[in-house]
Amino acid sequence: MSEFLTALATQGFLQSALAAGLLSSIGCGLIGPYVVVKRIAFIAGGIAHSVLGGMGAALYFGQSPLAGALVAAVVAALLIGWVRLRWRADEDTLIGALWAIGMAVGLLFIAKTPGYQTDLMSYLFGNILLVPAESLWFMAALDAVLLLLVLAWHRQFLAVAFDEEFARLRGIPVTFFYLLLLVMVAVTVVLLIQVVGLILVLALLTLPAAIAGHYVHSLGLMMLLATVIGSAVNLAGLALSYGPDLPAGPTIILGAGALYVASALLAGFLARQRARRAAGEGPSASG
Amino acid sequence: MPPLETPTELPTSAVPTAIPIPDAVIRVWDLSFAYGAAPVLEGVNLEVGAGEFLGIVGPNAGGKSTLLKLIMGLLVPQAGRIRVLGHPPAAASRLIGYVPQYPSFPRDFPITVEQAVLLARIGGRGRQHAGVSGLRNPLPGWLAALRPGGYGQADRAAARQALEEVEAADLAQRRIGSLSGGQLQRVLLARALAGEPRILILDEPTANIDQRLEGDIFDLLRRLNARLTILVVSHDIGFISSYVGRVACVNRTLICHRTDAIDGQVIRDLYGESVRMVAHRH
Numbered sequence: 001m002s003e004f005l006t007a008l009a010t011q012g013f014l015q016s017a018l019a020a021g022l023l024s025s026i027g028c029g030l031i032g033p034y035v036v037v038k039r040i041a042f043i044a045g046g047i048a049h050s051v052l053g054g055m056g057a058a059l060y061f062g063q064s065p066l067a068g069a070l071v072a073a074v075v076a077a078l079l080i081g082w083v084r085l086r087w088r089a090d091e092d093t094l095i096g097a098l099w100a101i102g103m104a105v106g107l108l109f110i111a112k113t114p115g116y117q118t119d120l121m122s123y124l125f126g127n128i129l130l131v132p133a134e135s136l137w138f139m140a141a142l143d144a145v146l147l148l149l150v151l152a153w154h155r156q157f158l159a160v161a162f163d164e165e166f167a168r169l170r171g172i173p174v175t176f177f178y179l180l181l182l183v184m185v186a187v188t189v190v191l192l193i194q195v196v197g198l199i200l201v202l203a204l205l206t207l208p209a210a211i212a213g214h215y216v217h218s219l220g221l222m223m224l225l226a227t228v229i230g231s232a233v234n235l236a237g238l239a240l241s242y243g244p245d246l247p248a249g250p251t252i253i254l255g256a257g258a259l260y261v262a263s264a265l266l267a268g269f270l271a272r273q274r275a276r277r278a279a280g281e282g283p284s285a286s287g
Numbered sequence: 288m289p290p291l292e293t294p295t296e297l298p299t300s301a302v303p304t305a306i307p308i309p310d311a312v313i314r315v316w317d318l319s320f321a322y323g324a325a326p327v328l329e330g331v332n333l334e335v336g337a338g339e340f341l342g343i344v345g346p347n348a349g350g351k352s353t354l355l356k357l358i359m360g361l362l363v364p365q366a367g368r369i370r371v372l373g374h375p376p377a378a379a380s381r382l383i384g385y386v387p388q389y390p391s392f393p394r395d396f397p398i399t400v401e402q403a404v405l406l407a408r409i410g411g412r413g414r415q416h417a418g419v420s421g422l423r424n425p426l427p428g429w430l431a432a433l434r435p436g437g438y439g440q441a442d443r444a445a446a447r448q449a450l451e452e453v454e455a456a457d458l459a460q461r462r463i464g465s466l467s468g469g470q471l472q473r474v475l476l477a478r479a480l481a482g483e484p485r486i487l488i489l490d491e492p493t494a495n496i497d498q499r500l501e502g503d504i505f506d507l508l509r510r511l512n513a514r515l516t517i518l519v520v521s522h523d524i525g526f527i528s529s530y531v532g533r534v535a536c537v538n539r540t541l542i543c544h545r546t547d548a549i550d551g552q553v554i555r556d557l558y559g560e561s562v563r564m565v566a567h568r569h
Contacts, residue, residue: 037396152435159406163392169359169380170410170482172432217397217462 004242013129014238017248020131020195021234023139024204027191029227030146031184032209033219038161041206043080043182046095048189048201050076050102055123056109065123066138069193072102073186081182085175126197126249128238135194142191146184150223157181158219195234196249207256208233214267233259310337312486312516313358318367320353327353331367331541340512342531343520345557349538351520352388355488358518359383372485381410384479384515388491390471394464400474401459404449407482408442409434449481450474453507469496472504486516494522505530 008014035044054072055065076098084091110120122130159167160177168174192201212225237252313335320328328350335341345351356362358369360376371379410432450456453473466474472492479487493501508517509530521527528534536542536557544553
């Protein structure tokens with residue numbers, strides 16, 4: 001641990017990695033709670049994997065792979081959202097199809113692009129240690145956009161996440177906000193890809209929020225706690241992977257996963273304690 | 288309830304619904320709707336006057352909930368017209384307070400009662416934009432609903448008042464998931480009232496709560512009827528007939544009856560078979 005801290009103080013790439021981890025935690029702290037409470041993890045996964053198509057195409061045509069990722073993510077989000085709102089049918093199959101087609105298209109492009117094979121691993125599994133400075137600015141900008149949207153429209157997002165039918169009655173444009181939410185998920189996915197890669201993105205998006213959901217009971221507090229937990233697992237993953245020279249992304253996810261299991265067990269235990277205490281107090285007046 | 292007798296001729300208690308009521312808040316002409324191939328509603332005509340307390344009864348899948356959804360603009364009819372306070376349903380839905388039969392949200396959603404009730408304040412206040420006939424120069428609903436930021440003092444006051452009116456003020460900070468069926472019903476009613484509606488629509492408000500609480504809910508509705516038009520869908524004709532002024536029987540078509548004229552034959556015609564009568568004594 002101490003060698004990590006001294007390295008952190010001196011090595012620029014490690015400082016960049018830490019910054020990337022913290023910036024990505026803001027994104028997953030803001031959007032992860034929506035994904036968890038609205039139960040759209042499968043949609044988020046579909047968006048994440050279809051991103052490879054955009055990255056591969058961007059690489060092949062000599063463009064920035066992150067830009068390609070963003071375009072593909074937004075297109076996937078809008079497609080999935082539109083199908084779900086208009087037809088409400090077979091969205092599962094569509095998401096699965098987009099998932100696989102996106103991956104296949106991306107792999108084909110990458111196979112045909114001369115000399116960039118090593119990049120494939122960093123897209124799939126992330127390489128937080130190689131995040132360039134301009135990517136950090138890009139991430140900060142995306143975070144700022146997400147923060148602005150959530151601060152401005154948190155009531156409307158809550159209304160759409162909680163009860164779409166009632167939101168529609170109030171005149172809230174549910175289609176607009178639902179699609180916007182999915183686009184924000186897409187943006188967050190792109191944010192997180194550099195840290196943990198698109199295979200593991202779903203875990204970093206949902207686990208901190210799911211852990212937070214065990215303890216707090218408002219969406220706002222859930223976002224705050226998810227950001228803190230996300231930052232903590234990023235830092236811990238970086239620190240733990242540095243010494244033994246393990247890839248950082250999977251280490252971060254392992255930490256998040258272990259924390260989630262421990263938290264779920266703890267929350268279950270506390271719930272049983274509460275129930276035992278309530279039963280012990282004798283029959284209470286029914287509502 | 289007096290003992291039932293089988294009449295030997297068609298009921299003369301049917302009240303014609305096609306005669307226009309001058310201050311009708313809801314008008315339905317020749318409404319027909321089908322989800323798929325089979326029609327659910329055919330040729331429905333209805334006029335609801337301001338301040339009425341209308342009961343809507345009928346067998347399951349007879350179209351009662353569908354009729355409500357059409358009136359609220361959640362569904363679009365294949366034929367016919369609907370006007371709510373003089374406007375198409377989607378434009379006027381802000382002026383309706385709706386209490387669904389089943390909550391359309393997961394019970395473990397992290398939200399407090401107060402936050403859930405406050406959601407009704409998004410999209411502008413019903414009364415503020417309401418003129419004599421309903422909406423006067425309405426801000427397009429979606430524009431008002433896009434206002435960013437948080438709630439104002441007036442919003443929080445309206446939410447508190449709505450919770451007090453349904454006697455659920457002490458539940459304000461409780462999680463939605465920790466409420467009993469009866470408590471949740473009252474909170475959903477508070478949510479409907481917080482938007483300051485002109486019309487209150489309830490779908491089976493007593494289906495999921497104890498029988499002894501039925502009277503409480505309906506006494507509250509009777510008080511609310513002093514300032515709101517109320518539509519109640521209920522499976523329990525005998526019970527609601529002591530509260531409502533008129534009963535609309537919906538089984539693909541719609542026939543209205545004065546409540547004092549509801550008898551065994553009417554019910555048999557509506558449901559298509561003999562139905563057991565349960566006498567309520569509260």
